[in-house]
Amino acid sequence: MNVLCSGAMFTEDQREGPTEVAFKYAIYRINKDVHLLPNTTLLYDVQYVPRDDSFHTSKRACEQIQYGVQAVFGPSDSQLATHIQSICDALDIPHLESRLDLEPEFKEFSINLYPSHDAVNQAFQDVMNFLNWTKVAIIYEEDIGLIKLQDLVKTPPKEHMEFLLRQGSPATYRELLKEIKNREIYNVIVDTKAENMNHFLRGVSTLALMYRSLTHHFLRGVSTLALMYRSITHHFLRGVSTLALMSGGMTHTSGHQTHTS
Incomplete structure (x- = not known):
């Protein structure tokens, strides 16, 4: 059985938020699907970093690499993500992120899931x-x-x-x-x-x-906007609630690990 570890970095204000829940749920689903990565178990190492401290964020990334992670996810803060991306690029480590990136140049080891x-x-x-x-x-x-x-x-x-x-x-x-x-x-x-x-x-x-x-057009726009917002909010909250319930047992599932310091 192969064991792979993926690191994740979230800012303190994202602790136990939707992004972290989605990340843990992705690991959970991959491990549950025996056909996706056969004979392989994914672990995760989660670190929480201050949003305005790039030095300690880079230090945490180096600690994760020493710990043995094969890829790093995050952080979503643009300033912090730039430092982590540079470290991963220098060490040929895959870097996954989901943030607005206004820099158009190609990054060899970085995949950004956020729409350009x-x-x-x-x-x-x-x-x-x-x-x-x-x-x-x-x-x-x-x-x-x-x-x-x-x-x-x-x-x-x-x-x-x-x-x-x-x-x-x-x-x-x-x-x-x-x-x-x-x-x-x-x-x-x-x-x-x-x-x-x-x-x-x-x-x-x-x-x-x-x-x-x-005018009728303005009121119709107001109604449409309100209905769209209600629908989005309803589905988002329902999705978060479902993920939260499912993630409740993640840390007790074989092959998962949370490491914070």
Whole structure:
């Protein structure tokens, strides 16, 4: 029986979060499938690192390599991931990650599962072109959001498409939505943190109550957005709950190991 160990690095705020649960569940499923890796058992070594400390993160990675890991997953923080990727590249160790990476160059030993911003922008352009959008408001919360969408603004799918760019936060969503409504823009792209999406939707609902004369198109957009968000939230929470229940016995399953320090 062959034994392989995969290392994983998560920031402290990700401890026991969905990403860690998904990683452990993947190891669990691989070990349960006797046809996928016959005569092989996967172990995992999990390390938790501070988000703003690249030195200790690199040190933890070196400890994992000394421990005998054959691959490293994470971390998702861009600054930390760059250091880990460099270490893995120097030692010819496969590196798996799932994060936004704006650097286009090829990385020989790194596989990024996160969609490239070029592909996301192309998807936005296809949707906007199909729906015949002529005016679009883009609300972004962090500067990285504008960087991700800058190609969309520079090369719009239509020649005379109008864009309204605004940086927002939960404290300013309501005022931004009022401005968008006053400009008669009914198509909005929002780049915000997942935990702040409910604040944005609350602002949309408040605006709809304040202005009873809102057009049918705006109200229909509000309803569609709310339904989509509810559906996504429902399936996401149900999936996380299922994974959490299944992962409850993972650490007691033969072939699994959690190592933290």
